[in-house]
Amino acid sequence: MRRRLITSTLAVVLVVIAVFGISLVIVEARTIQSSAHDSVQSEAVRMVGLVENRLLAGESVDAKGLDRQISADRYAVVSVPGHPQVRLGERPSGAVISSTEHGDHGESVTVQEPRSTVSQEIGRTLLVILAVALLAVLAAVALAVRQARRLASPLTDLAETAERLGSGDPRPRHRRYGVPELDRIADVLDASAERIGRMLTAERRLAADASHQLRTPLTALSMRLEEIVATADDHEAVKEEAAIALGQVERLTDVVQRLLTNSRDPRTGSAVDFDLDEVIRQQVEEWRQAFQGEGRAVELSGTRGLRAVGTPGAVAQVLATLIENSLMHGAGTLALHTRVTGNQAVVEVSDGGPGVPPDLGARVFERTVSGRNSTGLGLAVARDLAEADGGRLELLQQRPPVFALFLAQEMPPQPPREEVIG
Structure with a gap:
């Protein structure tokens, strides 16, 4: 923007200088030429008057008496009937400006001036005009630079404010710049920041309230399942199902606790180094029976012994969402393949469905977007859970579907904590 402002201002100034400067040069050149011709003519009239006075006084007309009456850069020829011709000054070479005047007694005087003198005067005038034009250009550039800074700096500041707002920092800046249009944009951004801040606060409060209300029934359900596991010694199937349900409740409790923690402080992280194989195995054991009921198989392949960084409960929830989607909308064998790419562990979930x-x-992955008449929230929540710990969830292939969960294998460096002593 700064370059465009400077360029446009300079272009306008150059056009103005070109139009008026050329016109001024033409007018000045004609004025100088006209002035030089008038001066030569005046010189000739003056010399005729001197010659006529000498004739009336009976004095001789010769170069000795008239050589001091002619300008140094001019040449004159005096002709008097009955007298020899008188030449004054040095005859110029090249183009000249000439004027001839006649007296009452038949005398005539011709005065000449080199045209180069006029050209030099025109050149000096042209240099003065060029110097003024250059000063005007420099002044215009300085003014354009100042104006560009005055306009570009607020726009850069507004762009940073919008970027900060988009990155989740809804604090208004309350900066004004003295330009009505820019101040209007700043007002809108500040108002938007305040609205977004209120919305985020309301959402966090809702998440905190919902999480807090869910913890109590989940705790009661967990205790009830523990009692079933403890008292079902003679019913291994019941005990096994209760243990599986207890594991699901514990993971759900972990997710609820995570939501509660994030609602209090979104910057708080709970990522740890964990055994990725163990989480995958738990999910396979929980969902295998459901797939067998549909006549479908579950297969595991890829690299074993992987460890990843994240929240085990959140990772389990992401995998559960992908497996459940395969059960509801997919077909054929459910395949879970693990691999390593760079410093990331990858879990691919695929099936033979459409x-x-x-x-x-x-x-x-957008909320409310679904092709199977579902809520459209599952994959959106799963992606948010993956990104919360620095991972990501992607669709690698549409048909047949291949979803991939990328997780870091190394803990990121933790920033130093500030200790308040008081």
Whole structure:
């Protein structure tokens, strides 16, 4: 923007200088030429008057008496009937400006001036005009730079404010710049920041309230399942199912606790180094029976012994969402494949079903977007859970569907904590 402002201002100034400067040069050149011709003519009239006075006084007309009456850079020829011709000064070479005047007694005087003198005067005038034009250009550039800074700096500041707002920092800045249009934009951004701040506060309060209300029934359900496990010694199937349900409740409790913690302080992280194989194995054991009931198989392949960084409960929830989607919308064998790429552990979940419709594509992770008449929240929540610990959830292939969960394998360096002593 600064370059465009400077360029446009300079272009306008150059056009103005070109139009008026050329006109001024033409007018000045004609004025100088006209003035030089008038001066030569005046010189000739003056010399005729001197010659006529000498004739009336009976004095001789010769160069000795008239050489001091002619200007140094001019040449004159005096002609008097009955007298020899008188030449004054040095005859110029090249183009000249000439004027001839006649007296009452037949005398005539011709005065000449080199045209180069006029050209030099025009050149000096042109240099003065060029110097003034250059000063005008420099002044215009300085003014354009100042104006560009005055306009570009607020726009850069407003862009930073918008970027900060988009990154989740809804604090208004209350900065004004003295330009009505820019101040209007700043007012709108500040108002938007305040509204977004209120919305985020309300959402966090709702998440905290919901999480707090869910903890009590989940705790009671967990205690009840523990009692079933403890008293079902003679019913191994019941004991096994209760243990599986207890594990699910514990993971759900972990997710609820995570939501509660994030609602209090979104910057608080709970990522740890954990055994990725163990989480995958738990999910396979929980969902295997459901897939067998549909006549489908579950297969594990890939690298074993992987460890990843994240929240085990959140990772389990992401995998559970992918497996449940495969059970509801997929077909064929459910395949879970693990691999390593760079410093990330990857879990790929795929099946032989029809996959994601072509019109959805990457939008499948957007909230309320669904191609199977579902809520459209599962994959959106799963992606948020993955990104909360620095991972990511992606759709690698639409047909057949292949979803991939990327998790870091190393803990990121922790920033130093500030200790308040008081």
